[in-house]
Amino acid sequence: RDRKAHMIPVLCYHRVGLVAPGADHKMNVPPEQFRAQMEHIAPRCRPVALDEALSGGTKSAVAITFDDGYRDLMTHVVPVLRELKIPATFFIVAGAVGGRDAWYRGDQDLMTWDDLKGLVSAGMSIGSHSMTHARLDEAGPDDARREIVESKRLLEEKLGVRVAHFAY
Numbered sequence: 606r607d608r609k610a611h612m613i614p615v616l617c618y619h620r621v622g623l624v625a626p627g628a629d630h631k632m633n634v635p636p637e638q639f640r641a642q643m644e645h646i647a648p649r650c651r652p653v654a655l656d657e658a659l660s661g662g663t664k665s666a667v668a669i670t671f672d673d674g675y676r677d678l679m680t681h682v683v684p685v686l687r688e689l690k691i692p693a694t695f696f697i698v699a700g701a702v703g704g705r706d707a708w709y710r711g712d713q714d715l716m717t718w719d720d721l722k723g724l725v726s727a728g729m730s731i732g733s734h735s736m737t738h739a740r741l742d743e744a745g746p747d748d749a750r751r752e753i754v755e756s757k758r759l760l761e762e763k764l765g766v767r768v769a770h771f772a773y
Contacts, residue, residue: 613653613658613659613661613666613667613668614667614668615655615658615667615668615669615670616642616646616667616668616669616670617670617671617672618634618639618669618670618671618672618682619632619633619671619672619673619675620632620633620634620673620675620677620678620713621633621634621635621636621639621671621675621677621678621681621682622635622636622675622677622678622680622681623635623636623677636681639681639682639685640685643669643685643686643689643691644689646667646691647689647690647691649665650665650666650667651663651665651666651667652666652667652668652669652689652690652691652692653666653667653668653692654668654692654694654730655668655670655694655730655732655770656730656769668693668694669686669691669692669693669694670693670694670695670696670732670772671693671694671695671696672696672734672772673696673697673698673706673715673734673738674695674696674697674698674701674702674715674716674721674734675706675713675714675715675716676713676714676715676716676717676720677713677714678695678716679716679720679723683723683724683727683729686727686729687727692728692729692730693729693730694729694730694731694732694770695716695721695724695729695730695731695732696732696733696734696770696771696772697716697721697731697732697733697734697756697760698715698734698735698736698737698738698756699733699734699735699736699755699756699757699759699760700735700736700737700755700756700759701715701737701738702715702716702717702718702721702763703715703716703717703718706738707737707738708737708738718763718764721760721763721764722764725764725766730770731760731764731766731768732768732769732770732771732772733753733756733757733760733768733770733771733772734756734771734772734773735752735753735756735771735773736751736752736755736756736759737752739752741753741773753771756771757771
C-alpha cells in the first residue's frame with residue numbers, strides 16, 4: 606500500500622523571556638507573543654511529540670522544540686505548554702546545566718538538573734544539544750563525537766530518561 610508521507614512543521618525556539626532595554630532580541634520571543642502563538646496553534650493543529658513528528662504524524666501535526674535550555678523557559682513556556690496540553694522537546698547543553706550561556710552573551714541563566722527533572726515530570730522530552738555548545742563544524746572528529754556522545758550519556762545518567770534526539 607502506498608502511504609503518502611507528510612511533512613510536519615517543527616517550530617524551533619531558543620529563548621522566551623523579557624529582553625533588557627538595549628539588549629539584542631536575537632532568537633528571543635517575548636512571553637506574550639509565545640502564549641499567543643501557542644493559543645493560535647493549539648486549536649488549529651495537533652501538537653505532537655517529536656518522536657511522532659519524525660514517524661510521519663498526520664497532516665495537522667506540529668512539533669515544538671527549544672534549544673539551549675534557558676532557565677526563563679521554566680517561567681514563560683512550561684506553564685503555557687501544560688495549560689494547552691502541548692508536548693515539546695528541550696535540547697539541552699548538558700555540560701552547562703545550572704550555569705550560564707557561555708556561547709552567546711554569557712549572561713543568561715540555564716536550567717538546573719531539578720528544572721530538567723521537572724520538565725520530564727511534566728511530560729516533556731529531553732534531547733541533547735552537545736556538551737558545551739561547541740562549533741561541531743570546526744571540531745575534529747574525536748572532539749565532535751565526544752560532544753555528542755558525552756552529552757547524551759550525562760543527560761540520561763542525571764535524568765534517568767532515554768535521550769533519542771540530538772540538535773546541532
